[in-house]
Amino acid sequence: MATNGAAPPMIVTVTGAAGQIAYSLLPAICAGRMFGPTTRVALRLLEIPPAMTSLGGVVMELTDCAWPLLASVTATSDAAEAFAGTNVAVLVGAFPRGPGMERAELLAKNAGIFRAQGAALDAGAAPGCKVVVYPDVTRAKVAGKPEVDVVATMGGQQALAETFIPTIQKRGAAIIAARKMSSAMSAAKAICDHVATWLGGSDGATVSMAVAGSGEYGVEAGTFFSYPVTCEGGEWTIVEGLAIDEASRKYIDATSQELQAERTDALAVLAAATGGKL
């Protein structure tokens, strides 16, 4: 395979690198499914100290695979080292909700993790660095998509509401019930496609991406929300003016309110943990 040997490799940071999603994601990145078949990749793998032994096994396997595009692999538990000069940061690692765990406790754990990683990104990432946060694969929604043609195909609005939407909402749980493990293959595919479209462009097509808007479609400005976007030159642009029917309006409003409540709670938890300094 011809490689662009002259160009420096893309530096890609993956957090939660010893986890199941990363185990599906890393070979896809190394095979060129994120940056194309000629772009070399330097992997920076971040994990918490207790997972470093396991991460060592992943590094062995990446080495054994002898990927032609893989320029280097760094395994570290130091966020500053992981994010220094990074071009693309994929924040897969998050604290999972355990049995009996309070929502506030979960929020505190994860707000702390992402706050520390955000600070390291601010301090060290390359200019124009792309950051992908994908902590919750069960939050997929059809709202916000131009779904008009889909509705008829799915048997009308009622069938959509009664069958298709609940199936999507419960898909993560259904896969866990079947596999006894959460989905990793499909999450990795989504992450790869997402970054490939973001960097490589959407060829004029409208795709869904969770991005921070400026109040489009009645969602509070600054909320990361699944918007219809086009991508070109490494930048996304929200597609405005799509017709939103009454059913979609309700889904959008409910999701928007959920996200705002979650952000308020997370900020409160962080403020309490840091004595008011954010």
Place this chain on the structure above:
Amino acid sequence: MATNGAAPPMIVTVTGAAGQIAYSLLPAICAGRMFGPTTRVALRLLEIPPAMTSLGGVVMELTDCAWPLLASVTATSDAAEAFAGTNVAVLVGAFPRGPGMERAELLAKNAGIFRAQGAALDAGAAPGCKVVVYPDVTRAKVAGKPEVDVVATMGGQQALAETFIPTIQKRGAAIIAARKMSSAMSAAKAICDHVATWLGGSDGATVSMAVAGSGEYGVEAGTFFSYPVTCEGGEWTIVEGLAIDEASRKYIDATSQELQAERTDALAVLAAATGGKL
């Protein structure tokens, strides 16, 4: 991605399809890493009945990935259905050795599995079907490769014998010790590369493949052994006449004897189980 819509899809059977190696292998096949970026694939996934629920979860994820090249997925516990008309059969599934399990018991389980699958392949596979058996990733050997240039690079014959070869021999165990799970990513990569080279050709390069020889390099005829081969037009040809030094000769002889002993035992176990009818 442009697909060759007119051609019928390649029918690919994967056994042990709910297992960890298949979980890494299936997305690679669907991404075109086995047959290239325009060949559609029809997957036939074989599992034992207790694993069918888990396999259902894998099918959900394959569906969710929306692979452009994936023409269909069939999940079945019926070997005849799995192998009917198959073009490429990847026999990943095997009975693992448990704690305290006798070698003869392991051999009997696996000889039975592969005997049944072999019969189904004989009965139903497409003409020219390629069959890949990859039950033991720890059996990788450097013997038989043209390793002359490698020896100097690795610090000479003594360093090779004392450091490199034991590292390779114990690699599978090292990865299990680190990950608490056996290697799947690198096994899947090896399977994909293997089939891609077999079908697509090796461009004149010599690669290692475990194939049944006719006595080349002093290995008993009919033994599947890791030989140096070239591939063209979907056929492999053993490269003869490579110089074998004294150290490699010993490794080849030892491995050859191990494999012959294993085959003798497997045939005896099968003969006992079937009252002498094979």
